[in-house]
Amino acid sequence: MKKLVKYINKGLAAFTVSLSTFLVLCVVWQVLSRYIIGRPSTVTDELARYLFMWVALVGAAYTTGQKRHLAIDLLTMKLKGKYKVINELIIQMAIAVFAFVVLVYGGSNLAIKTLATGQLTPALGWEMGYIYFCLPISGALMIFYSVVYSIEKIQQLFSNHVALSNVQQN
Numbered sequence: 001m002k003k004l005v006k007y008i009n010k011g012l013a014a015f016t017v018s019l020s021t022f023l024v025l026c027v028v029w030q031v032l033s034r035y036i037i038g039r040p041s042t043v044t045d046e047l048a049r050y051l052f053m054w055v056a057l058v059g060a061a062y063t064t065g066q067k068r069h070l071a072i073d074l075l076t077m078k079l080k081g082k083y084k085v086i087n088e089l090i091i092q093m094a095i096a097v098f099a100f101v102v103l104v105y106g107g108s109n110l111a112i113k114t115l116a117t118g119q120l121t122p123a124l125g126w127e128m129g130y131i132y133f134c135l136p137i138s139g140a141l142m143i144f145y146s147v148v149y150s151i152e153k154i155q156q157l158f159s160n161h162v163a164l165s166n167v168q169q170n
Contacts (some may be wrong), residue, residue, distance in 0.1 A: 023051040096146035107135020142165035
């Protein structure tokens with residue numbers, strides 16, 4: 001499982017860096033075309049907006065996988081032992097539920113309904129539904145990481161319980 005997580009981390013890192021690089025190039029071209037050439041590029045303006053969505057959401061999934069997501073951990077820092085592990089497990093479950101309800105379920109519905117309407121982006125002419133698929137993709141990745149870390153926490157909880165019972169028996 002750790003190998004799979006490692007490969008997904010590397011892939012997401014490369015994907016996010018590539019999208020970010022392309023986003024910067026689009027913005028630089030937009031600035032140059034607007035202020036130096038005098039004719040702003042509508043294509044790069046629109047593309048930058050959609051790239052930003054993808055970078056933000058896929059980057060959020062990557063950050064979740066690195067355990068560097070935004071968290072208020074005042075309670076977790078004060079807890080010790082099994083209570084800390086249980087609290088961390090509850091947090092992972094909350095992340096998974098949020099990712100499923102909002103990103104996977106809601107995002108999939110949005111993408112599918114938008115595809116059904118045939119809505120196209122103004123400058124690029126792309127189907128808008130495909131752009132919205134960044135929501136369920138990032139949600140699925142967050143759920144994957146939450147499941148992996150929940151399994152780790154459950155194993156940690158049981159290994160601590162077994163170690164504690166062995167100490168009490170001796």
